[in-house]
Amino acid sequence: MRFIYFSIILLFISITAVGQEINFDETFANAKSEAEKGNYDKALSLIEPLRIKFPQNEDVKIFTGRIYSWKKDYKSAIAILSPLADRVNPEPDALLAIINVYYWSEQFDTCILYCDKYLAVDPNSIDVLKIKVTCLEKLGRDKEALEIIDHASVNENSTQAFKGIRTLIGRKTKNAVSASYLNVSTSNPGQAPLHYGYVEYAHKFSKSALVGRANIGHVNNDTQMLFEADYYQTFAKKDYLYVNAGVSTGETIFPVTKIGAEYYFRPQKRFDYALGARFMHFETDDVTLLTGQISYKTGSNAIAYRPYYDTGNELFSHVLSFQHTNEEKERVIRLELQYGNVPYLYLYNNFTQPLKAYRVGLQYQHRIGDSFFVRPIFLYEYEEYLPGEYRNRFNAQIIITKRF
Structure with missing residues (x-):
């Protein structure tokens, strides 16, 4: 009888043990499911009994640390993950988890230290290399970042993972030189082509x-x-002021003198605004243009409207533009629809009567390598050159830029 009694007790204990094992797997799976849904407090309530019952289980510890990091409770995450990441033989998953904690909390110097620990074990981990390079870029250590990118690109035969960081570093360059040529031709009736060019630093x-x-x-x-000078001054929230001034050697092709200013600001996340004015003194007349812009950006695309008002001639002109930008490749495609006496770059005539013009323009920017840019521009005009008389006008321009 006693044997039967003990056998029943042992059987009950065995069944309970099996139930606990199943309960561990089920509870762990449920905690992961809740974390994936963003229910971090619920996930923690499920995982905490497992931490207490299985205090040596490193998977439970690491996952708990990850939950706290996703919850942005970085202090708790570090307290849980540090013992596993700081020991002589660190747990790789714990290193990955704590790397993310220091990266997300913007503790970039410490993040780099843990990246180096992980790379000592797996030197070709692209994910960790990318985090380290990003931290170096954030700290302004661009030269070190580029050295790692170049070395990793040789080993992996690919630069895809680092293209965005290369672009960020490239945009930090302090200097750029550009050269441009613009040809203006007309037909029906035609006249001798007009030639314009510039170099700038x-x-x-x-x-x-x-x-x-x-x-x-x-x-x-x-x-x-x-001869012109442009000045840009940035302020908080990415607002900036643009000022332009110039003086010419003649009195007919360009304004004798010119000056302008425009303020760009962003009171809302997706909308940009600008307000400005330009004054041009010609040989026989002065021109004052009032202008501004409203732009709406969604993802990689932007649509903008810019009016011009010539105060002396009481002329309104309009520009509607559509632009697609690939930030990583620094590639731009822009379509413009124009009506009226819109200034083409620095070109504007002192009209004395309201002649009409309808224009459609297309421009494209392409980056070659890391620092060369080519931007072709084409603008077609159906131009009223005399009252009631129209002709075709073609503006073809190429701009080449090198930054360094």
Whole structure:
């Protein structure tokens, strides 16, 4: 009888043990499911009994640390993960988890230290290398970041994982030089082509930028130059002020003198606004343009409307643009629809009567390597050159830029 009694007790204990094992797997799976749904407190309530019952189970510890990191309770996550990541033979999954904790909490110096620990075991981990390179970029250690990218690209025969970081570093370059040529031709009736070009040098400071530009124009066997300077000053929330001034060597091809300013601001996340004015002194007249812009951005696409108002001639002009930008490749495709006397870059005439013009323009920017840019621009105009008389006008431009 006693044997039967003990056998029943042993059988009950065995069944209970099996039930506990099943309960562990089921509870762990439920905790993962709740964490995936973003129910972090629920996941923690499920995982906590497992931590108490199985205090040596490292999978439970690591997952608990991950939950706290997803919950942005970085202090608790570090307290749980550090003993596993700091020992002589660190647990790789714990290292990966704590790397993410320090990266998400923007403790970039410490994150790099744990990246180095992991890379000592797995030196070709692209995910960890990418986090380390990103941390170096955030800390301004761009040279070290580029050295790692170049070495990793050789080993992996691919630079795909690092293209975005290369772009961020490239945009930090302080200097750029550009050269441009613009040809303006007409037909029905036609006239001799107009030729314009410029070279410019730009330099970035911490919160500002300065551009110097020398323009040259050849029109009707006459050649004149315009010297310009642009200044950009950035403020909080990515607002910035643009100021332009120039003086020419002649009185007909370019304005004798010119000055302008425009303020760009972003009171809402997806909308950009601008307000500005331009003044141009010609040989026989002065022109004042009031302008501004409203732009809406969604993802990689933006649509913008810009009006111009010529105060002296009481002329309204309009530009509607559509732009697609690939930030990683720094590639731009832009379509413009224009109506009225819209200034083409630095070109604007002192009209004395409201002549109409309808325009459609397309431009494309392509990056070659890390620092060369080519931007072709084509603009077609159906231009009223005399009251009631129209002709075709073709503007073809190429801009080449090198940043360094």
